[in-house]
Amino acid sequence: MGKEECKTMLDALNKVTACYRHLVIALGSTSDSQNLREELKKTRKKAQELAVANRTKLTTLLKDKTLSKEDRAEYERLWVLFSSSMELIEVDMKRSLEIGQDFPLKVPTRHLIQTGMTGSTNAVAARAMSVQNMKYEGDSNIDTADLRDLQTEITQVSQMMEEMEMKVQVAPWAVVAKQEAGAELKSNMSVGNSSVGVISICEEEPKDDEGGGGREGGAASIGAVVVFFVIVTVALVLGYLVVNM
């Protein structure tokens, strides 16, 4: 059904948006490198493809006049999801252009900010591209050429968004969200299966980063339950004995 496809594609776009943001945050810092620029480029391209696909799908769905009210509301909700993703991508692209220009790589003395991040971002990019490992083609002019491309891409994206605004009459403020406050704490929210070559079905995970605080808490609760049952059995036994005496 159209709806399921839509949701899947939106999920993918969402994933790419999140990963792109992580990559842009690493720009200009000590984890910046040739590879990062390439990753950015690839992720961007992927994002654009997904964006175009989503847009065509959603516009065709919304243009359908024979939609029922619930369907229409649902598609409007998906549209708001899509446009918000696009906004984030556009902002991130503009910022990456600016930071990329401020921190060129091919200069004799690099002044990258010592932020404490030294690891590479392969895994993030791989997640975005939905592949196991990233392959790098390593173009030496990645800085300048990439930035020019980036500028054209930004204009493309801006144009696309303007077109969307004009053509599709959706009132974003009228959309009612399905999630209530605190929904992110519940498990398995995802709109649909992000199945476009995904690495693993991600489940909600409660594990904390620093220390096994969660684990300790779990052990304590299990211990308490065990103690409770022990007491109950002892009480039953004693009661039986008393009754029989």
Next chain:
Amino acid sequence: MTIRNALRDHGQRYRPRMACLKKAEKVLLEMQDPCTGVKSQPQRLVITIIPHAITGEDIIAWLADRFQIDTEEARSFGSMLVALGYIYPLQDHKRLVIKPDASLYRFQTPYFWPTQQWPVEDTDYAIYLAKRNIRKKGILELHEQEQYNHLHKWMNHKWDFIVMQAKEQYRAAKERKKPDRVVFDCQERAYWVVHRPPPGTVSAMDYGLHRRTDPNADETQTPDYYERIMIFTQQSIMRPRVKSSVSIGALVKYCATYSGHDPFLSKCLPSNPWLTDDTTFWTLNMHNVEIPTKMRVERWTFSFKELLSDPRGRDDFRLFLKKEFSGENLAFWEGCEDLKWGTAVTMREKAEQIYKTFLARGAPRWINIDGKTMEITVKGLKHPHRYVLDAAQTHIYMLMKKDSYGRYLKSPVFKETLKKAICPEEHKFNEVQLEQNARNRRPSLSPIIIRQQEQEQRAKMAANAPVDITQLCRFTTPVPHLAVYSGIPDPPSVTASPLFPFLAHTPVCPSPISVALDSTSASERQLETSEGEGNMEARAPDGGNLSKSRMALSLRRLLKRGCSPSAMFASLSPKCHTAAATSSRIQPIMPDEPSHGPPRRIGNFFQIKVDIPPECRIYPIESEDEDEENRPASRDRVGTEEIICPWESLSRQNGTG
């Protein structure tokens, strides 16, 4: 489509106060240099080692060396860098200051730098809070919880997206190695501490209003530009000049007088709330406080303007004027202020009220202004606008300033207030107490609520105001009605309701007076009771929502009481103000005619000694005897007539005539 960056961008660039950002970025780049920059060291967490941590003392030393400044200044410069968000502290992350010891800091990644172009989006903040919610399993800090709920309400249409994006970003972050993950969390947290400061922190991001144009940009030389220069120079030539000795003398005097009262230049007792987060100073200086502080009372002696602009001072002055029986001046002045600052809808009404209460012949609280001003004012009132009463207001203001103000400063009221004024002791907080104060900061009452409370209080006071007879000059306008109503302790500056009682009584002149004519002692008692009754029922509705029907009702009631022994009054009732009104319809100001008719009778009514203000001129409308014949005819119209505003009367005259 939601508002995009482009639309909001127009204001973002032009914040010259934030010109420091570009300069700070340059400094920061210099600090990165491996040879000449700041020395970094690795930070050891439990099992991970994260590089690129710098100590506070290193930063300060480097800054002092680079710019050739002393450590104090380097320290404040460093604190500014931290407050802006270029460097963030690793321990005690909420206090954005540089500590000159071995506490650790780290540089912020360029994405999170506070550049002018990229406004801080609420969407991003919502995503961050959702991520934090996941991480902390639902236990957010108080202010974060509040913000979360607020955003959930206002960004509800995007909430699905926010939740989805938060989860995705959370998962994507897990793809990085442990040290990088920790660094990223610290970075993001630091960014939001700068841009959404928790309560108790000072934000360096307050930049004031947005501007549409860049004040530092070069202006194009259009003809309009030159025309503006020409106008400016022409006006400069025409400006009147003052001798520099005079103007500098005035400045010196001002500085000398006010320097002790300026919290920047001298101590603020008990303590400056902005510095110590202790609001005693504000509670001691509220509008309606019983006992003012000594500094406040001292300020009242500086000039009349100071006295009037301080609400507590104005109350004191009002009390003094009440004792002197010249409260109408201040009431008129306040009424004019109310007119000037009020809404346009109520302007016409207010102007009418003020005229009827203060300016008309036979008005209940008639003020004493000279003939010319009165003429101008009344003419202007035909087409009332906001500043129509300006001339009269200025006259009264100067009157009060030159006369009453001087007497006030020597009066027992003021001396009493001065004696009772308190001088609070200075607070001496130590570091721990200061931090506690900062944590306990809470917003005060909303000003809307405070204003409502003030209005309620005023209405309550107006409702049970004691009878206070003002305006008892023998030579002023017809006294009968004056006996009936009282000066309201609180002037009718906000509501029009206190004014209505006056109106209610004006047509009823015969009743209290005629009853009083019987016997002097009985008259006083009657006066008081009728006044009390009349005032009660007329004042019971507060808030100025008296409708015409209500007034008519009270009128009818009073009339009934008054008209019973009607035969008695026919010859006795002194000139009724309505009679005056009939003849004075067209000419609001009549030439003065001294007459001694009324005083004879008035002497019987009022056993109270009255202070006649020296400026009180003899201003009766016309002689008594003329009206005796007109009275029977005019008595029929007693119930329907009231003080008629000249502009209204003209039309009526035309209608009937």
